Amino acid sequence: MKEKALQVLLVEDNAGDVRLLREMFSKEKPDSFELTHLLRMSEAEIHLAKGGVDIVLLDMGLPDGHGLDTVRRAHAVAPGIPMIVLTGLDDESLAADAMKEGAQDYLIKGQIENRALPRALRHAIERHRMQTETDLIRTHQMQFKDEFLSHVSHELRSPLSAIRQFVTILLDSLAGELNLEQREYLEIVLRNVKQLQSMISDLFEVTGVQAGKLRIELQCTSVCDAIVYTVNTLQGAATAKGITLSSDIECRLPSVCADPTRVRQILIILVDNAIKFTPANGAVKVQAHILEEDSNLLVLKVSDSGCGISSDLTERIFERLFQASDPALAGRKGLGLGLYICKELVTRQGGKIWAKSAPGQGAVFSLTFPIFSLPNLLAPALRKERRTEVPITLVVTEIGALTGWLSDEVRADRCREIRHLLQQCLHSDLDVLLPKMGFAGAVELIFIVATTDGIGGEAISKRIREQLDSCEHIQQAGLTLSTSYRSLEAIKRNASESMEDFLEKVATNIQELMNEEIASRMVKNG
Amino acid sequence: MGNKKILIVDDDPDIRQGMNVRLKANHYDTFFAADAFSSMVEARKHEPDLIILDLGLPAGDGFIVMERLKKIPSLAVIPIIVISARDVRVNRERAVKAGAKAFLQKPVDDAELLAVIRQALGEPAQPPEKLEVYDA
Numbered sequence: 138m139k140e141k142a143l144q145v146l147l148v149e150d151n152a153g154d155v156r157l158l159r160e161m162f163s164k165e166k167p168d169s170f171e172l173t174h175l176l177r178m179s180e181a182e183i184h185l186a187k188g189g190v191d192i193v194l195l196d197m198g199l200p201d202g203h204g205l206d207t208v209r210r211a212h213a214v215a216p217g218i219p220m221i222v223l224t225g226l227d228d229e230s231l232a233a234d235a236m237k238e239g240a241q242d243y244l245i246k247g248q249i250e251n252r253a254l255p256r257a258l259r260h261a262i263e264r265h266r267m268q269t270e271t272d273l274i275r276t277h278q279m280q281f282k283d284e285f286l287s288h289v290s291h292e293l294r295s296p297l298s299a300i301r302q303f304v305t306i307l308l309d310s311l312a313g314e315l316n317l318e319q320r321e322y323l324e325i326v327l328r329n330v331k332q333l334q335s336m337i338s339d340l341f342e343v344t345g346v347q348a349g350k351l352r353i354e355l356q357c358t359s360v361c362d363a364i365v366y367t368v369n370t371l372q373g374a375a376t377a378k379g380i381t382l383s384s385d386i387e388c389r390l391p392s393v394c395a396d397p398t399r400v401r402q403i404l405i406i407l408v409d410n411a412i413k414f415t416p417a418n419g420a421v422k423v424q425a426h427i428l429e430e431d432s433n434l435l436v437l438k439v440s441d442s443g444c445g446i447s448s449d450l451t452e453r454i455f456e457r458l459f460q461a462s463d464p465a466l467a468g469r470k471g472l473g474l475g476l477y478i479c480k481e482l483v484t485r486q487g488g489k490i491w492a493k494s495a496p497g498q499g500a501v502f503s504l505t506f507p508i509f510s511l512p513n514l515l516a517p518a519l520r521k522e523r524r525t526e527v528p529i530t531l532v533v534t535e536i537g538a539l540t541g542w543l544s545d546e547v548r549a550d551r552c553r554e555i556r557h558l559l560q561q562c563l564h565s566d567l568d569v570l571l572p573k574m575g576f577a578g579a580v581e582l583i584f585i586v587a588t589t590d591g592i593g594g595e596a597i598s599k600r601i602r603e604q605l606d607s608c609e610h611i612q613q614a615g616l617t618l619s620t621s622y623r624s625l626e627a628i629k630r631n632a633s634e635s636m637e638d639f640l641e642k643v644a645t646n647i648q649e650l651m652n653e654e655i656a657s658r659m660v661k662n663g
Numbered sequence: 664m665g666n667k668k669i670l671i672v673d674d675d676p677d678i679r680q681g682m683n684v685r686l687k688a689n690h691y692d693t694f695f696a697a698d699a700f701s702s703m704v705e706a707r708k709h710e711p712d713l714i715i716l717d718l719g720l721p722a723g724d725g726f727i728v729m730e731r732l733k734k735i736p737s738l739a740v741i742p743i744i745v746i747s748a749r750d751v752r753v754n755r756e757r758a759v760k761a762g763a764k765a766f767l768q769k770p771v772d773d774a775e776l777l778a779v780i781r782q783a784l785g786e787p788a789q790p791p792e793k794l795e796v797y798d799a
Contacts, residue, residue: 287750294748295675298770302681305773311688334770345752352752551759 142171143258144189148181148207149174149196149223154246158194161254170255178202178210185215192258193220195240197231204231205238212239219265221257241265283344290340297337301330339474343457346481353485354553356572357509358397360435361386364423367404371412379417382408385424393435393506394572395486400506403482406475407439407502414500415443428505434488435508440501446494454492455480479504511571511644512637515586518569519640529625529643531650532585532597534559534605534618555618556583558604562597584654586647598622623650666692667784670711672702672728673746674720682715685773691780699723703731706738713783716763718747718754729761742783746771 145162149155155174162170173190175181178201184190193215197207211220222243224232232243241261244254304327306312308320315323345351364384375382393400404423411421419442428434446454453459460473483490487507494500534555559570563585571584585597598620605618625646630639669691671682676697683693694709696702698721706714714732718725725745732738745758748769755766764783767776781787 291748291750294769295678298748299675299677299681301770302678302685302773306681306684309688309773311684330770341750 142168143262144191145170145172145194145258146181146184146190146192147172147174147194148176148178148199148211149194150176150199151196154196154223157249158254161249161251164252165255170258176200178207182210182214185211185218188215190215190218192262193218194223194244194258195220196223197228197235198225205234208235208238208240217269219261221261286340286344290337290344293333293337297330297333301327301334304330336472339472339478342478343474346478351481351485353396353399353482355394355396355486357392358395358400358506359392360395360400360425360437360506361390363397363400363404364425364437366401367408368423370405371408374409375412375421378412378415379419380412380415381420382412383420383422385422387426390425391427391435392509394509395488395506399482399486403479403504404437404439406479407504410475411439411441411443411500411502415441419443419499427508433508433510434505436503436505438501438503440499442499445496445498446492446500447496448494451492451494455490509572511648512640514571515569515640515644515647518567518586519643520636528627529586529647530597530622531625531647531654532601532620532622533654534583534585534601534620552583554608555605558608559583559585559601562601562604568597584651595622623654625650666690667713667786668692668694668709668711669780670694670696670702670705670709670714672696672705672714672720672725673717674698675717678717685776686780689777697721699725699728699731702728706732706741707735710737711741713780714741714743715780716743716745718745718749718758726757726761729758729763733762744776744779744783746776 147155147158149158159172159174162172173184175184176199178199181193181195185193193211195207195211197204199207202210208220208222211218216239220240222232222235222240223246224235224243225246229243229245232240232245235243241264242257244257304323307315308323308327342351364386368382368384372382408421408423415421421439421441424438424440426436428436455476457477458473459476480490483504483506488505490502490504492500492502556570563570569586571586585601601620605620628639628643628646634642669686671679671686671693672695673679673682674697679695679697683695686693694705694711696705700722702714702716702720705711716725716728720728725747729743732741732743742764743762744765744767745754745763746767746769747754747758751766751768758766765779767779
């Protein structure tokens with residue numbers, strides 16, 4: 138069978154070099170190579186984008202491209218095509234860098250031996266093929282690993298489910314009274330079942346992190362609520378171990394821009410860890426205050442009086458599968474995923490997490506969240522000069538009167554969908570959809586601030602109603618939805634006023650209107 | 664007034680038995696099905712007040728069961744609670760869209776299950792039969 142000619146693209150502006158290379162190709166079997174020659178990088182980019190090239194021979198000094206830049210550009214247009222760079226004698230280190238950027242090989246001009254060129258081309262193509270194959274196998278392996286973990290955790294849940302069911306049936310005396318010893322042993326079983334359950338959840342969470350499935354919904358979140366929730370949840374566990382668990386929260390702490398369920402999740406992991414590593418009669422404390430160095434950040438601290446962490450480990454503990462080397466300190470080990478999950482969650486909410494400690498002196502875990510700031514949210518819509526003197530309309534969407542309405546999670550799901558729908562009603566840079574404003578209970582409020590160019594609240598309100606009405610399953614869920622609007626009088630920006638001050642002024646006005654709105658609804662809904 | 668009727672659909676006999684003990688203790692009448700086909704048969708026969716539905720079932724999964732139930736007017740109104748070991752991230756939303764009132768992740772917390780059942784049946788929220796917390 139006759140082999141197809143290899144399509145070679147030569148990008149070279151030096152006529153002498155071109156002639157030499159052409160001569161070399163002419164000695165090869167006819168039809169084994171087909172050479173296309175171009176002078177400029179820009180031409181090469183167009184040609185490569187069209188496809189059909191098997192390999193590129195690239196000069197690194199072109200009229201419109203130089204050095205590694207040429208390699209990057211070629212690689213950007215055609216990442217799947219092998220490349221050999223042509224370089225001068227004194228540029229070998231540059232050529233080595235080119236290989237790091239994705240070139241398969243380099244040839245030194247004037248030093249190309251007879252017959253070396255076709256061999257280099259074929260090797261480069263083969264090497265590239267093998268590399269691609271290895272990458273592909275790796276991707277498949279990672280996918281397989283994720284699917285495998287997901288499958289295993291699923292399969293483990295079913296038998297665990299039955300164990301938990303029957304243990305609680307026994308503990309609740311549904312199968313007869315237990316004596317004290319029996320009760321104690323069954324409580325140990327249940328505790329271990331819960332431990333297994335949380336390990337399985339961690340596994341699920343991690344496969345989610347890796348597959349990019351982590352769902353984070355930023356909103357105006359009260360850190361105090363999260364701390365109170367965490368302390369209440371884990372107080373029992375702390376007391377059982379003889380540990381004092383307390384919190385110290387500055388009053389009038391601002392809200393943060395974060396996902397409330399994720400903040401709770403992070404705190405639970407950290408406080409649970411702290412309790413685990415603290416001996417009896419110790420103390421675990423949760424604190425929160427504004428970061429001194431940056432007033433845009435709120436810092437949360439979980440400190441314990443436990444065994445501490447040696448300084449060389451304070452970073453490594455956040456690695457996946459990291460575990461304390463001395464299991465005696467931690468009692469039973471977990472999977473080593475908790476802190477890794479924490480770090481991922483904090484980072485994805487725009488914060489940082491770090492640990493400070495010394496062995497025997499306890500540990501302090503600190504994490505930051507960006508403070509929720511109305512002026513910052515309004516900034517994109519108000520930045521432009523022409524919009525500094527427009528009337529602002531506040532459209533309020535209320536989701537409420539939840540007949541036949543069940544778990545908080547279902548409600549949260551519906552609210553998420555509605556929020557998504559509202560997002561579609563916005564006029565890109567004129568309107569701002571504000572996050573939920575810390576209003577829990579049977580009614581959810583979602584506000585839209587619209588700085589419209591004369592469309593008016595009525596029009597937006599109508600637009601939103603139409604979107605919501607078209608969504609059948611939201612209707613079926615037994616929800617009531619209402620939208621209403623209120624207009625803020627035009628707020629003028631004084632000539633002497635800075636943009637920051639102006640935004641602050643607008644934000645204060647909006648905040649007042651929203652507070653009024655929330656208060657009136659709370660009265661209305663009891 | 665007679666007890667409320669609950670149909671438990673799960674292919675795992677241990678789970679069915681455990682659920683039975685728990686629900687009977689809370690004065691519900693229980694019926695069972697172990698696959699998608701028999702769940703329809705049992706639902707027609709008993710017209711339960713509530714269905715507890717697993718997702719992974721032989722002869723068609725829980726989603727198919729919900730789809731079929733929705734097509735029969737007398738059964739379409741029965742509230743459904745989905746209980747599954749499947750990934751909550753993917754399946755909660757899907758289940759709720761398909762008409763489920765709630766999605767609970769296996770292993771289920773019994774107090775939570777009972778609370779959700781009472782809510783779905785429009786019963787007053789009672790304290791669970793025992794209020795002890797077993798968290799260590």
